[in-house]
Structures are given as C-alpha cells and as structure tokens.
Amino acid sequence: MLSWLGSPATQTQVTHGARLWLYALATLMVLFLLAPTLIVIPMSFSDSQYLTFPPERWSLRWYENYFDSPQWMLATRTSLKVAVLTTLVATPLGLIAAYALHTARIPAVRAAFVLLITPMLVPVVLIAVGAFYVYVRLQILYTVTGLVIAHTVLALPLVVIVIGSAFKTYDMAQENAARSLGAPRWKAFLTVTLPQIRFGVITAALLAFLTSFDEVVVAMFVSGGDNPTLTRNMFNALRDQIDPTIAAISSIMILVTTTLMLLAQRFGGRRSN
Amino acid sequence: MATSAVPDLNAAGLKRDASLEQFRLFGLSFPALALVVVVLVIPVAWLFVLSFVGADGAFSLENYTRMVELKSYRRIFLITFQVSFITTALAILAGYPFAYFLAQMPPRIANLFMIAVLLPFWTSVLVRTYAWLVLLQKQGLINQWAISLGIWDEPVAMVNNMSGTLIGMLHIMLPFLILPVYGTMKAVDQDMVKAASSLGASPTRAFWSVYFPLTLPGLFAGALMVFILCLGFYITPAVLGGGKIIMVSMKIVSNIELFVNWGAASALGVVLLVIAGIILWAAARFVRLDQLAGGGH
Numbered sequence: 308m309l310s311w312l313g314s315p316a317t318q319t320q321v322t323h324g325a326r327l328w329l330y331a332l333a334t335l336m337v338l339f340l341l342a343p344t345l346i347v348i349p350m351s352f353s354d355s356q357y358l359t360f361p362p363e364r365w366s367l368r369w370y371e372n373y374f375d376s377p378q379w380m381l382a383t384r385t386s387l388k389v390a391v392l393t394t395l396v397a398t399p400l401g402l403i404a405a406y407a408l409h410t411a412r413i414p415a416v417r418a419a420f421v422l423l424i425t426p427m428l429v430p431v432v433l434i435a436v437g438a439f440y441v442y443v444r445l446q447i448l449y450t451v452t453g454l455v456i457a458h459t460v461l462a463l464p465l466v467v468i469v470i471g472s473a474f475k476t477y478d479m480a481q482e483n484a485a486r487s488l489g490a491p492r493w494k495a496f497l498t499v500t501l502p503q504i505r506f507g508v509i510t511a512a513l514l515a516f517l518t519s520f521d522e523v524v525v526a527m528f529v530s531g532g533d534n535p536t537l538t539r540n541m542f543n544a545l546r547d548q549i550d551p552t553i554a555a556i557s558s559i560m561i562l563v564t565t566t567l568m569l570l571a572q573r574f575g576g577r578r579s580n
Numbered sequence: 581m582a583t584s585a586v587p588d589l590n591a592a593g594l595k596r597d598a599s600l601e602q603f604r605l606f607g608l609s610f611p612a613l614a615l616v617v618v619v620l621v622i623p624v625a626w627l628f629v630l631s632f633v634g635a636d637g638a639f640s641l642e643n644y645t646r647m648v649e650l651k652s653y654r655r656i657f658l659i660t661f662q663v664s665f666i667t668t669a670l671a672i673l674a675g676y677p678f679a680y681f682l683a684q685m686p687p688r689i690a691n692l693f694m695i696a697v698l699l700p701f702w703t704s705v706l707v708r709t710y711a712w713l714v715l716l717q718k719q720g721l722i723n724q725w726a727i728s729l730g731i732w733d734e735p736v737a738m739v740n741n742m743s744g745t746l747i748g749m750l751h752i753m754l755p756f757l758i759l760p761v762y763g764t765m766k767a768v769d770q771d772m773v774k775a776a777s778s779l780g781a782s783p784t785r786a787f788w789s790v791y792f793p794l795t796l797p798g799l800f801a802g803a804l805m806v807f808i809l810c811l812g813f814y815i816t817p818a819v820l821g822g823g824k825i826i827m828v829s830m831k832i833v834s835n836i837e838l839f840v841n842w843g844a845a846s847a848l849g850v851v852l853l854v855i856a857g858i859i860l861w862a863a864a865r866f867v868r869l870d871q872l873a874g875g876g877h
Contacts, residue, residue, distance in 0.1 A: 317684070318774055321783045333681040336674060337696040340754065343711040344703055346721070350714065358714055360721050400612045407608035413599075419609050422616055428860060429620065430812020432829040433849045436836060437623025440630075460619040463612055521704035524814050527833075538706050545710060545819055554714065557707040568702045 344561060351554035358551055369555035378540065379556070385530065386520055386537040389451055393458040393519035398512045400459065401466025406496070408467070409474040420467070427464035431524045434461070439528040449532035457525045462515035469514060473507025513571050517564065624853070631846035643847035653831075657851075660827045663742075663817065664810035667749040671806050674750070675757035676799060682758075683765035697762075701755035709819045712748045713739060716820075740822020748816040756809060757802035764798025801867045808856050828852050 312324035323330075346360055351369055353362030373379050404423060408416050426434065438457045439448070447453035477500065485495035501508070526536040537556070544550050634640025647653045682690045682697075700708060715721045716739040723735040738744055768791060776786035814829040821827075828848055835845035 317783075318770075325783075329677060329681050329684075332674075332677050333693065336678045336754075337693065339674075339751070340696045340700050343715055343751065344700060344708055347707070347711045347714065350721075357719050358721075359724070400615065404609035404612035407606050411602050411606035411609075413602050413606055415606060419606070419613060422613060422621075423609070426616060426620055428808055428856065429624070430829055430849070430852055430856065432812060432814050432832050433624060433627070433853060434620055436832060436845060436849065437627055438619055439836075440626060440842070441619075441623045456615065457619055460615055463616065467612070517702060517704075521706065523706050538704065541706055541710075542815070542819075545706075545713070549713065549717070553710055557704075557710055560704055560707050564703045565699060568698060572698075 347554050348558045348561060351551070351558040353551070353554075356551065358549075358554055369551045372552045373555050373559075376552075378535075379537075379552070381533075382535045382537040382540045385451070385454075385534045389454045389458060389530075389534075389536065390516050390520040392451065392455045393462055394512050394516040396455060397459040397462040397466050397515040397518075398508065401463050401511060401515075402470055402508060404463070405467045405470040405474060409471060410479070423467050424464040426460050431461070435525040435528040438525060442529050448529055449534055451534055453529050454526065454534065454536065455519075457529060458519035458522055459515075461522060461525065462518040465514045465518060466511040469511040470504065470507050473504040477504055510571050513567050517567065520563075521560075624849075627842075627846040628850055630842050631850045633843050635841075635843070643843045644851075646844065647847065647851065656826050656828055656831050659825060660811060663745060663749065663813075663825065663827060664807050666746055667753055667810050668803050668807045670746065670750050671753045671757040672799065672803055675754050675802070676761055678754075679758045679761040679765055682762050683768075697755050697758050700751065701759070705752055705815055706819075708751060709748050709816045712744070712751065713819060716744050716747065739820055741824055742821075744820040744822070745817045745825045748820040749810060749813065752813075752816055753806045753809065756805045757799075760802040760805070761795060761798040764795045768794045797867060800863070804859070804863050804867060808859065811856055812852060 312327070313322055315321065316323045316326050350358040350360050350362065352365050352367065353359055354364035354366035354368065355362065404419075408420050408423075434457070438453070442448040442453045445453075447456075479500075481503070482495045482500045485499045486492060490498070521538060522536075523538045523542050526539040527542060530536045530539050541553055541556060544553055631643050632639055632641070634642045647657070678697075682693055685693065713720075717723075718735040718737065720739075722738065726732050727735065738747070772790050772794065773786050776790040777783065781789065812829050813827065814833065817825045817827045818830055818833075821830075829852070832845045832848045832852075835841045835848065
C-alpha cells in the first residue's frame with residue numbers, strides 16, 4: 308500500500324500519494340451521481356408510507372398499487388406508444404437529415420444544422436407553450452399524434468448529432484465506390500453506408516425513445532384527457548404529496564433505462580467522439 | 581478557341597448538374613427542418629406577436645414594462661440568474677476534476693467510472709428529482725441518518741428552498757459538463773505535458789500552463805450548455821424549490837395555467853429566448869455548436 312502511494316501515477320512523476328485527493332473526489336462524485344437514484348429501488352419495496360432505508364418491512368404494495376391502477380396503466384400505455392412512434396419517426400428523419408448535412412456541399416448546410424439543434428437550446432417551456440397554442444387550433448391537443456410530433460422535434464437534435472458524428476468516422480469513399488460501380492445512391496447508402504454507421508443509428512434510436520419517454524414539460528401541456536403520459540401523471544402526483552407509488556414507478560423506469568444504456572454500450576460500443 | 585469552347589460549355593452544364601445534385605441532397609433534410617419550423621419556429625413567432633398584445637387586445641408594451649416595473653418580476657429574473665450561475669460554477673468545480681480523473685485512468689477503469697456519468701444522464705430527470713426529494717425532505721434519509729449519527733439534532737430543511745434546488749440542478753447538469761470536458765481531455769496530446777515537465781515545469785505548472793488551456797474549449801462548451809439549460813429549467817426547481825424558488829420558466833407556466841395570461845407568459849418567453857440567444861451568439865465565436873452535446877454520447 309505504502310509503496311503504491313509512492314509509485315508514479317503519471318509519466319511526469321506525480322505519485323499516487325499526491326493524487327489521493329483526486330481519487331477521494333472521484334469516489335465522492337460517483338456516490339453523488341449514482342447513490343440518490345439507485346437508493347430509490349430498495350426504498351420502493353418498503354411497507355411504510357414514509358419511505359425508509361433500509362425498509363423495516365418489505366412489501367410489494369406500491370408495485371401492486373401501480374399495476375392495479377387503471378390510470379397508471381393508461382398513462383404507461385400512452386407513454387410507451389408515444390415513445391415507440393417518436394423513435395420510428397425521429398430516427399429515419401434525423402438519419403436522412405444528417406446524411407444531407409454530411410454530404411451536401413452548399414452553404415445553407417450550416418444554417419440547417421443550427422435550426423435542427425435549436426430544440427435543444429430553446430427553453431423547453433417555450434416549446435411546450437407554443438405547441439399548446441398551435442395544437443388547440445389544429446385540434447390535436449391531447450392526442451398521440453400531437454405528442455409524437457412535439458417529441459420528434461425534441462429528439463431530432465440528439466439523433467442528428469449522434470448520427471452526424473457516426474458519419475464523421477465513416478469513409479464516404481466507400482459509398483462513392485459503390486455508386487461508381489453502378490449502384491443508385493439509395494442502394495449504395497442502404498447496403499454500404501448504413502451497416503457501418505448502424506451503432507450510431509441504434510444509439511440515436513434509443514436516445515429518441517428515452518427523450519420521449521422521459522419528457523415532462525411538453526407532456527404537461529399537450530397530453531391529458533384520454534392520453535396522459537406517465538411522466539405527466541407522476542409530476543402531478545409529486546406536486547400533491549409524496550406517494551410511494553412513484554418510487555415503484557421510478558424503480559421500473561431506472562431498470563428500463565439501465566437496460567437500454569447497457570444495450571447501447573454493448574452495441575454502440577464502437578462509438579467515437 | 582473552338583476546341584476550348586466545347587469543354588467550357590460542357591463544364592457549365594456539369595456545374596449546373598452538380599449544384600442541382602447538391603441541392604437535391606440537401607433536400608433530404610427538409611422533412612426534419614419542416615417539422616422544426618412547424619412545432620418550434622412558427623409557434624414561437626406567434627408567441628412573439630402575442631407578447632405585444634395587452635389585456636384589452638390592442639397593441640401594447642405592458643407585458644414588457646411590467647417586467648421592469650414590478651419588483652416580483654425583477655426578483656424572478658434575479659433568482660433565475662443566481663441559480664444558473666451557482667449551478668454552472670458548482671458543475672465546473674466538481675465536474676472538471678472528475679473529467680480529469682476519467683481522462684487519466686486507463687480505459688478499462690475509465691469506462692467503469694463512466695457509467696456513473698452516463699447512467700444519470702440517461703435516467704429521467706423527473707425520477708432523479710424525485711429521488712432527491714425523498715432523500716432531502718424533513719423525514720428523509722439524510723435527516724434520519726444525520727440525527728441518528730448525532731451530526732445534527734433537529735431535522736434540517738434541505739428541500740423546498742434554494743439548497744435543495746441547487747443540489748438537484750447540479751445532479752442533472754453534471755453530465756452535460758463532464759462529457760464535453762472529457763472529450764477534449766482525451767484529445768490532448770500527452771506529449772505536450774511530458775515536454776513541459778522535461779523542460780523543468782513542476783506538475784502543477786505543467787497542468788496550468790499547458791494542459792488546462794488545451795481543455796478550455798471543452799470546458800467552455802460544457803459550461804455554456806449547463807448555463808443555457810439552467811436558464812430555462814422547470815422540473816427540478818418546481819419540485820425541489822417548494823414554491824419559494826420561482827424561475828422564469830415557472831412563471832411562464834403559472835401565467836398560463838393559473839392566470840391564462842398569454843401576453844405576460846409570451847413576453848417572459850421572448851426575454852428568456854433573447855437572453856439565451858445573445859449568450860449563444862456571443863459564445864459561437866469560441867465554441868462549435870455541435871460540441872455542446874458532448875460530441876454525441
């Protein structure tokens with residue numbers, strides 16, 4: 308141990324001992340980043356109305372509450388439906404847009420890129436209020452269609468950036484070679500380019516799904532009626548009182564997120580920065 | 581002359597074809613652009629118009645003069661900037677050293693620690709905010725433990741106030757800072773630092789005069805992203821602020837939900853957007869916009 312402290316940590320002769328503060332800080336940061344979210348999982352199995360850790364008695368009552376409630380189930384179905392549809396719309400739209408921005412050699416490309424990432428930079432409240440205002444007039448308030456359109460716009464920046472960075476590591480000469488051998492552009496893209504950027508596309512699709520599934524503010528305004536989203540109902544429940552059912556739902560959501568993230572790490576593992 | 585005129589004619593045709601082809605290619609981005617225009621640009625332009633409509637339905641600047649005249653509105657902007665500045669500063673202080681740690685570790689260990697950044701990044705903001713609410717409340721875990729360990733005697737109010745909001749916001753924002761900083765750190769040529777130290781610089785000197793300046797673009801991009809996101813943040817201050825921390829975005833929502841005052845809400849939105857726009861515009865000289873999202877995690 309002592310010899311480790313004195314051993315060099317870098318090639319510039321900084322020792323591990325001199326870096327202890329950095330290791331301590333890193334440990335604290337990991338705790339700060341992970342512990343709060345993960346501790347919700349055991350707490351959700353608590354029998355008590357006041358969530359305790361460790362729970363005095365274990366119980367599944369909050370999970371039963373969730374699965375037995377028609378409102379929560381309706382909201383869950385809406386959220387899943389909207390998230391899947393958003394993924395199916397945002398991924399291809401973002402893919403062809405990223406392709407256009409990567410290959411077209413005209414000055415407007417830069418402006419188009421900025422416009423496509425504005426949904427990430429404009430305060431989401433503003434997008435929500437604007438969508439609400441327009442949806443009332445288009446009569447698509449509280450519909451799945453309206454939610455999917457709004458969520459697609461929110462997901463597009465991430466999709467375009469992730470697929471765009473996948474394009475940057477791909478050698479376009481391969482697609483050009485296929486085209487010079489007689490393949491039409493679409494065929495060259497589908498058979499040569501797409502398989503090689505698939506990790507980026509998969510990551511983008513997962514991000515689009517999560518963007519929609521986790522979205523709260525837009526859903527607060529344009530979901531409701533027959534189509535409330537899960538997050539909208541959770542947010543409303545949070546404002547009223549701390550219902551431990553939320554802990555059960557949160558745990559399920561953390562589980563889903565973690566699974567998706569590990570999948571992305573595994574299949575999107577070759578992503579590059 | 582005649583021999584060179586033929587290729588010239590041809591060249592003009594080819595050039596036209598080429599630029600037409602470029603434009604057709606560019607057209608592939610139109611569906612996505614159209615959607616952004618319909619859902620974002622047109623509604624926001626509409627709100628811009630609404631912000632100049634007074635309570636009587638005629639043109640008026642009352643929605644803007646209100647912000648200057650009413651103390652409550654000035655306070656909202658003050659709190660919004662306060663929360664954004666402090667959160668950004670805390671994110672830099674905590675996030676930069678952590679990114680440095682990640683960049684210095686061998687890839688296998690760094691990837692493991694990276695989970696600590698990516699898992700929260702992917703987890704719902706609402707779920708994370710809820711987790712902090714559970715932990716920080718009066719009967720919450722931290723108070724329970726602190727009292728049973730004798731650190732403090734009475735439950736301390738850590739939520740429904742500024743500190744709760746800041747803790748929650750910091751937790752949400754850290755990945756947005758760490759990812760771009762880590763990205764630039766990985767791109768720094770370690771030989772530069774070695775060169776500095778072989779020329780006699782102490783590790784501290786080598787860090788501050790060689791390494792740190794090279795990572796500034798990432799730090800700048802990350803801090804900018806955090807600040808812009810903070811300015812318009814809604815969920816975390818709404819849940820953890822307990823009604824005491826009212827940020828601009830919350831006032832926009834309450835103006836519509838409670839008072840159905842579209843003019844007032846729109847004007848606040850326009851001001852928020854203009855502030856964010858000015859900051860981004862000023863920053864665009866120093867940072868590439870596509871770096872903001874951490875280069876695509």
